[in-house]
Amino acid sequence: MTRNLPITFILITVLIDAMGIGLILPVMPQLIQDVGHTDISGAAVWGGILSAVFAFMQFMFSPMVGSLSDRFGRRPVLLTSNAAMAFDYVLMALAGTIWLLLIGRIIGGVTAATHATANAFMADVSPREKKSQNFGLIGAAFGVGFVLGPVIGGLLAELGPRAPFWAAAILAGANFVLGYFVLPETVTPEKQRPFQWARANPVGGLKAVTALPGLGALLSVYFFYQIANMVYPAIWAYYTAASFGWSPGVIGASLAIYGVSMAITQAVLIRWVIAKLGEVKTVYWGLIYNACTLAMMAFISDGWVLLMLTPFAAFGAVVGPALQAVMSGRAADNQQGELLGVMSSINALGMIFAPLVFTRVFSYFTGEDALFFLPGAAFLLAMGLMLVAWGMVARALTRPISADAP
Numbered sequence: 106m107t108r109n110l111p112i113t114f115i116l117i118t119v120l121i122d123a124m125g126i127g128l129i130l131p132v133m134p135q136l137i138q139d140v141g142h143t144d145i146s147g148a149a150v151w152g153g154i155l156s157a158v159f160a161f162m163q164f165m166f167s168p169m170v171g172s173l174s175d176r177f178g179r180r181p182v183l184l185t186s187n188a189a190m191a192f193d194y195v196l197m198a199l200a201g202t203i204w205l206l207l208i209g210r211i212i213g214g215v216t217a218a219t220h221a222t223a224n225a226f227m228a229d230v231s232p233r234e235k236k237s238q239n240f241g242l243i244g245a246a247f248g249v250g251f252v253l254g255p256v257i258g259g260l261l262a263e264l265g266p267r268a269p270f271w272a273a274a275i276l277a278g279a280n281f282v283l284g285y286f287v288l289p290e291t292v293t294p295e296k297q298r299p300f301q302w303a304r305a306n307p308v309g310g311l312k313a314v315t316a317l318p319g320l321g322a323l324l325s326v327y328f329f330y331q332i333a334n335m336v337y338p339a340i341w342a343y344y345t346a347a348s349f350g351w352s353p354g355v356i357g358a359s360l361a362i363y364g365v366s367m368a369i370t371q372a373v374l375i376r377w378v379i380a381k382l383g384e385v386k387t388v389y390w391g392l393i394y395n396a397c398t399l400a401m402m403a404f405i406s407d408g409w410v411l412l413m414l415t416p417f418a419a420f421g422a423v424v425g426p427a428l429q430a431v432m433s434g435r436a437a438d439n440q441q442g443e444l445l446g447v448m449s450s451i452n453a454l455g456m457i458f459a460p461l462v463f464t465r466v467f468s469y470f471t472g473e474d475a476l477f478f479l480p481g482a483a484f485l486l487a488m489g490l491m492l493v494a495w496g497m498v499a500r501a502l503t504r505p506i507s508a509d510a511p
Contacts, residue, residue, distance in 0.1 A: 123250025162214025171446020366419035
């Protein structure tokens with residue numbers, strides 16, 4: 106039990122990260138209207154700015170935070186992150202102006218960059234053959250947080266628009282206390298790598314990591330996979346409302362189904378899949394599977410069919426942990442934080458651009474000037490990106506496909 110406490114702390118940290126995003130979503134429109142003295146239209150504009158700033162800070166600081174954890178250790182970085190996260194939520198709970206909310210999102214984006222350090226800690230303590238399973242646990246924790254966040258946030262919103270922020274601050278503070286007592290240091294002196302400013306930024310970190318054999322192509326695969334996967338949060342609410350007239354309650358329930366299914370996939374099913382196929386074949390066939398489900402979603406005409414397909418779409422989440430494990434296996438022990446920091450930056454970059462691209466495609470194919478009405482057109486674009494990733498995998502990982510060693 107004592108040995109599992111550090112991993113429990115890591116999973117709670119990731120869960121709080123995911124919950125923190127969803128926890129405040131139900132109250133952000135009202136809070137922005139209150140502090141910004143604006144209507145719902147103006148609140149939406151500011152909400153978009155706050156989201157973009159959060160993702161941009163995560164993109165900029167993920168390599169730096171990862172490199173700091175390679176130099177000074179995972180423990181100080183993770184503990185500092187939890188303390189800063191608690192402070193950030195207190196700041197947003199007390200914010201009386203839109204500018205304080207903006208500062209809060211800046212701090213939040215930097216603390217979210219430690220998601221990479223959580224993955225690096227898991228890589229440190231995981232044997233090679235169990236990396237994909239343990240990365241899957243992190244994905245499952247994120248999925249559970251994704252589901253719980255909006256639900257708890259909506260319930261707490263009944264107490265006022267600032268209540269969810271206080272709840273998030275208490276969670277982060279309690280997790281800091283837990284980590285202080287149970288989290289060991291996994292970066293030994295021989296694994297420490299000197300901190301270099303030239304590598305502690307998205308461009309420098311990417312150059313350093315892609316110098317490792319085969320990682321450049323794999324990071325490209327990861328980029329296209331992540332962009333394609335972000336079609337769900339980008340257009341789901343708009344797509345289901347336009348296609349099936351779903352209410353916000355039904356939309357929320359469908360997202361909960363997806364989140365729970367993804368958590369089960371990454372916590373349980375991935376162990377069976379990796380054991381049967383191995384990591385490389387899981388990535389290879391998983392990308393094809395995802396492309397097929399995205400193609401089906403583009404042309405579904407009945408809402409109940411989409412609900413039935415949703416858990417099967419979430420099964421495609423086996424690709425992420427498997428691909429992450431393959432890349433982690435190609436990096437040295439003292440580069441795990443740097444690699445996962447670069448991956449976190451790529452993910453944040455996708456969070457900035459994917460919504461802009463997919464919502465524009467949706468807007469065109471549901472607008473008056475469209476060649477034909479197709480609300481699911483964005484899923485076809487995502488399918489194309491998934492196939493691009495699959496084509497790269499076919500070249501980068503298969504020597505032949507049956508060989509599971511990277």
